[in-house]
Amino acid sequence: MNDKKPRILKISILRFDPHDPDDFPHMETFEIEESDGMTLFIALNEIREHHDNSLKFDFVCRAGICGSCSMLVNGKPTLACRTLTAKLGENISLAPLPLFELIGDLSIYTGKWMRYLNEHLETWIHDKEEELKFDNLEEKMEPELADEIYELDRCVECGCCVAGCGTIQMKPSFVGAVGLNKIARYHLDPRDKRTDEEYYELIGNEDGVFGCMTLLGCEDVCPKDLPLQSKIAYLRRMMIKASMN
Amino acid sequence: MKVIYTDVLIIGGGLAGLRVATGVKERGHDAVVLTLVPPKRSHSAAAQGGMQASLANSKMGEGDNEDVHFSDTIKGSDWGADQVVARMFTHCAPKAIRELAHWGVPWTRVKRGDREAVINAKKVTITEKDEAHGLITARDFGGTKKWRTCYTSDGTGHSMLYAMDNKAHEDKVEIHERLEALSLIHEDGRCYGAIARNLMSGELVAYVSKATTVATGGYGRIYSVSTNAIICQGMGQALALESGVATLGNMEAIQFHPTAIVPVGILTTEGCRGDGGLLLDKDGYRFMPDYEPDKKELASRDVVSRRMTEHIRKGKGVKSRYGDHLWLDITILGREHIEKNLREVKEICENFLGIDPAVDWIPVRPTQHYSMGGIRTKYTGESQTLKGLYSCGEAACWDLHGFNRLGGNSVSETVVSGMLVAEYISDFLESSDSDMSIHSKKVEFFLNKEQKKLDNLLNKENGEDAYVLRRRMEEIMMEKVGIFRNGKDLKEAVDELEELLKRSANIEVFRSKSRAANPALVNAYRTQKMLKIALTCALGAYLREESRGAHSREDFPSRDDENWLKRTITSWPDENQTLPHVSYEAVDISSMEMPPGFRGYGKDLTRHHPITKVMQDKVDKIRQTMEAEGKNRFEIQDALMPYKDKLPKKYQGTNARFGENV
Numbered sequence: 001m002n003d004k005k006p007r008i009l010k011i012s013i014l015r016f017d018p019h020d021p022d023d024f025p026h027m028e029t030f031e032i033e034e035s036d037g038m039t040l041f042i043a044l045n046e047i048r049e050h051h052d053n054s055l056k057f058d059f060v061c062r063a064g065i066c067g068s069c070s071m072l073v074n075g076k077p078t079l080a081c082r083t084l085t086a087k088l089g090e091n092i093s094l095a096p097l098p099l100f101e102l103i104g105d106l107s108i109y110t111g112k113w114m115r116y117l118n119e120h121l122e123t124w125i126h127d128k129e130e131e132l133k134f135d136n137l138e139e140k141m142e143p144e145l146a147d148e149i150y151e152l153d154r155c156v157e158c159g160c161c162v163a164g165c166g167t168i169q170m171k172p173s174f175v176g177a178v179g180l181n182k183i184a185r186y187h188l189d190p191r192d193k194r195t196d197e198e199y200y201e202l203i204g205n206e207d208g209v210f211g212c213m214t215l216l217g218c219e220d221v222c223p224k225d226l227p228l229q230s231k232i233a234y235l236r237r238m239m240i241k242a243s244m245n
Numbered sequence: 246m247k248v249i250y251t252d253v254l255i256i257g258g259g260l261a262g263l264r265v266a267t268g269v270k271e272r273g274h275d276a277v278v279l280t281l282v283p284p285k286r287s288h289s290a291a292a293q294g295g296m297q298a299s300l301a302n303s304k305m306g307e308g309d310n311e312d313v314h315f316s317d318t319i320k321g322s323d324w325g326a327d328q329v330v331a332r333m334f335t336h337c338a339p340k341a342i343r344e345l346a347h348w349g350v351p352w353t354r355v356k357r358g359d360r361e362a363v364i365n366a367k368k369v370t371i372t373e374k375d376e377a378h379g380l381i382t383a384r385d386f387g388g389t390k391k392w393r394t395c396y397t398s399d400g401t402g403h404s405m406l407y408a409m410d411n412k413a414h415e416d417k418v419e420i421h422e423r424l425e426a427l428s429l430i431h432e433d434g435r436c437y438g439a440i441a442r443n444l445m446s447g448e449l450v451a452y453v454s455k456a457t458t459v460a461t462g463g464y465g466r467i468y469s470v471s472t473n474a475i476i477c478q479g480m481g482q483a484l485a486l487e488s489g490v491a492t493l494g495n496m497e498a499i500q501f502h503p504t505a506i507v508p509v510g511i512l513t514t515e516g517c518r519g520d521g522g523l524l525l526d527k528d529g530y531r532f533m534p535d536y537e538p539d540k541k542e543l544a545s546r547d548v549v550s551r552r553m554t555e556h557i558r559k560g561k562g563v564k565s566r567y568g569d570h571l572w573l574d575i576t577i578l579g580r581e582h583i584e585k586n587l588r589e590v591k592e593i594c595e596n597f598l599g600i601d602p603a604v605d606w607i608p609v610r611p612t613q614h615y616s617m618g619g620i621r622t623k624y625t626g627e628s629q630t631l632k633g634l635y636s637c638g639e640a641a642c643w644d645l646h647g648f649n650r651l652g653g654n655s656v657s658e659t660v661v662s663g664m665l666v667a668e669y670i671s672d673f674l675e676s677s678d679s680d681m682s683i684h685s686k687k688v689e690f691f692l693n694k695e696q697k698k699l700d701n702l703l704n705k706e707n708g709e710d711a712y713v714l715r716r717r718m719e720e721i722m723m724e725k726v727g728i729f730r731n732g733k734d735l736k737e738a739v740d741e742l743e744e745l746l747k748r749s750a751n752i753e754v755f756r757s758k759s760r761a762a763n764p765a766l767v768n769a770y771r772t773q774k775m776l777k778i779a780l781t782c783a784l785g786a787y788l789r790e791e792s793r794g795a796h797s798r799e800d801f802p803s804r805d806d807e808n809w810l811k812r813t814i815t816s817w818p819d820e821n822q823t824l825p826h827v828s829y830e831a832v833d834i835s836s837m838e839m840p841p842g843f844r845g846y847g848k849d850l851t852r853h854h855p856i857t858k859v860m861q862d863k864v865d866k867i868r869q870t871m872e873a874e875g876k877n878r879f880e881i882q883d884a885l886m887p888y889k890d891k892l893p894k895k896y897q898g899t900n901a902r903f904g905e906n907v
Contacts (some may be wrong), residue, residue, distance in 0.1 A: 019760070052757075053712075060282050062475060107762065111282070115283070124348070125348055125408075135340065135898040138346045140380055147585070150353075191460070
């Protein structure tokens with residue numbers, strides 16, 4: 001390994017405790033020594049353990065899988081746990097994702113937002129058929145189609161696309177790329193028996209696919225590299241078609 | 246005092262908890278799920294490689310069925326598992342996977358015709374049948390006779406959890422997020438819910454319920470390096486333990502996964518080896534065939550982890566500043582395969598190691614991964630000693646895994662145990678057994694007790710730093726209660742952990758005094774609880790003078806069925822005691838369908854119980870006679886160890902299987 005002296009990172013964090021009436025949003029800078037392979041997960045835990053144990057942030061899997069730790073790193077929404085400090089300069093700024101309810105410091109209430117979205121868009125398989133017969137063989141599905149559905153199913157609801165979305169800044173009721181991608185996913189799935197007209201009811205409006213201004217910040221920041229641009233375009237065509245019927 | 250009433254309180258919003266919630270909802274009962282994080286962020290999402298279910302759709306799964314899955318599971322458990330539970334489980338796994346397919350999991354499918362695969366470092370062609378095209382496919386995993394692990398690329402847990410949570414949305418399951426259960430409400434051996442703390446506002450809430458289910462996963466984070474999510478701290482087991490009434494089973498049974506990346510301990514799935522990946526040493530030499538000529542890299546997890554450690558001890562590890570490691574080589578699988586079927590692994594390698602696994606070898610070493618032990622329950626998921634308390638998934642020990650879990654059996658267990666326990670709970674709720682009589686004063690007593698504990702932590706001065714105690718505990722567990730164990734180290738571990746526990750009574754929350762969201766306060770009370778969990782594990786390991794599955798004692802290398810075919814039961818009846826109470830529960834050979842035998846790894850050092858031979862002869866004779874009479878496998882199984890009557894009626898049906906009865 002290299003014998004170079006480790007860097008001293010200056011990590012500036014936007015801090016605010018909404019439960020403390022005397023507190024106000026302010027930046028606080030912590031200096032820590034960089035270690036080999038250090039991620040922001042490691043760095044933030046070091047700050048909490050050795051500098052300020054009241055620092056609030058959200059990590060769960062710390063492996064880039066669960067989507068908990070999205071935040072603004074140098075102004076850009078991303079997953080903190082898999083961000084190596086080596087890829088950043090010595091001065092790092094961290095702030096909570098905008099638009100979501102703030103719990104404190106870098107901790108945000110994405111769960112509430114996403115739950116509302118899922119309930120609103122009814123992101124589950126709609127099948128009015130009789131009860132499932134689980135003793136029988138499963139229904140067949142074309143292997144390529146299963147792969148395609150999984151591709152869209154890989155969304156981790158981290159909220160980066162929401163934070164990167166220009167439309168939501170002006171129109172908070174917009175469902176965002178996360179919502180539209182979910183609809184694209186169910187639309188693709190033959191197990192979901194909803195018709196195009198039913199989908200139109202859900203997203204054929206300004207809060208849905210016609211609200212998107214096509215700035216596509218969502219696609220730039222998606223940590224799972226989901227094909228958001230092409231799916232939004234596809235849905236828009238489908239919904240225009242549905243509206244003409 | 247804020248009180249919320251519900252029929253079923255479910256603590257934990259991962260796969261197991263959500264499956265219980267939807268199950269009781271469908272039977273018409275109310276459910277509230279308490280969860281530390283949004284359910285979709287639960288550790289279930291991290292399960293990569295797959296779910297075992299004997300569908301037998303793919304070519305390499307031909308001939309698979311419940312019997313083979315059962316036998317693999319029992320062998321894997323080193324005969325520690327409850328065989329009735331294992332039967333119930335293997336019977337229901339195909340139903341659970343088909344249910345999940347119906348709810349939207351896009352399982353990877355069989356594709357007709359030829360495909361290339363890597364088996365034992367050689368490229369082979371596998372030809373899938375036309376008729377199987379489009380059914381759920383499976384990959385190979387360690388310790389299994391057939392390719393049985395069904396998967397969605399390597400995001401299996403993610404796709405299952407999303408489908409399950411979406412189903413919970415559809416069923417309008419109430420989810421209370423960022424709520425942490427601190428203690429169980431109970432009286433006269435009956436559980437009535439839990440006191441919970443809102444992690445955002447700090448408010449304490451009493452949840453009063455007829456049935457309470459703990460589905461909080463494992464306790465891997467008592468170790469300093471673990472593949473587990475950071476919330477897997479054993480808080481569910483601690484809830485049960487601190488009730489003083491409920492018991493824990495086999496807490497010393499800890500699994501180490503062979504291939505977590507170095508140094509951060511993030512998992513790379515067993516699917517890497519299942520799909521043909523190899524383990525190499527510092528010379529690029531493939532060493533596993535030397536140790537396990539038969540199963541090689543695909544021996545059971547405990548075996549591979551031990552062999553890797555042995556090989557490193559011989560000086561064959563790759564030196565690094567984080568200690569020695571070995572290599573996992575999946576380059577042989579080719580870029581296309583990796584980018585399709587191992588894409589999470591690829592992302593992890595890119596993001597955390599800066600390497601491309603299609604070109605570079607992955608630095609790996611065995612790392613804490615799974616808790617076989619947990620809240621001891623009956624096959625119904627109900628605590629053996631605290632009525633109305635249920636547990637399932639990794640949090641529980643109903644005891645499917647014994648002393649070693651097979652890869653692919655954990656996510657499978659979450660949904661199977663969830664669907665079964667939901668039925669047993671519903672039966673309980675529909676009987677007069679579930680009638681409640683607890684005074685609100687008693688509920689208040691439990692709430693006040695928790696409030697007082699929090700006040701103490703916040704008001705303490707000149708006390709201990711929780712981080713210091715916790716880091717020391719993690720180190721002790723890692724160094725002295727690890728893959729290979731011995732009496733001397735374990736004794737030291739128990740003594741020092743007991744000392745840490747005593748000190749933890751004096752923890753002070755420095756600086757951060759907020760009663761609302763306060764990570765320092767959370768760390769303080771969790772550290773106290775984790776120390777108790779660590780003690781159950783270390784003491785159980787110290788007392789168990791044999792080697793069984795993942796519990797490997799260098800000073801007692803034999804599996805000793807004569808003296809140790811039994812479960813370790815720990816409890817904490819008096820909150821002032823500083824060591825857990827330990828007792829044992831016999832595992833009865835005379836009721837086994839599959840009497841103890843040799844697992845087939847290394848030399849057979851087993852000290853058999855005298856009754857084993859008698860039972861084996863009996864089983865063989867019944868089998869021979871019935872086979873001669875032309876009886877089918879179901880009839881023979883039923884004669885050996887009936888279990889179907891224990892299953893809820895709706896799950897008793899025979900599974901349709903491609904190539905068997907379809």
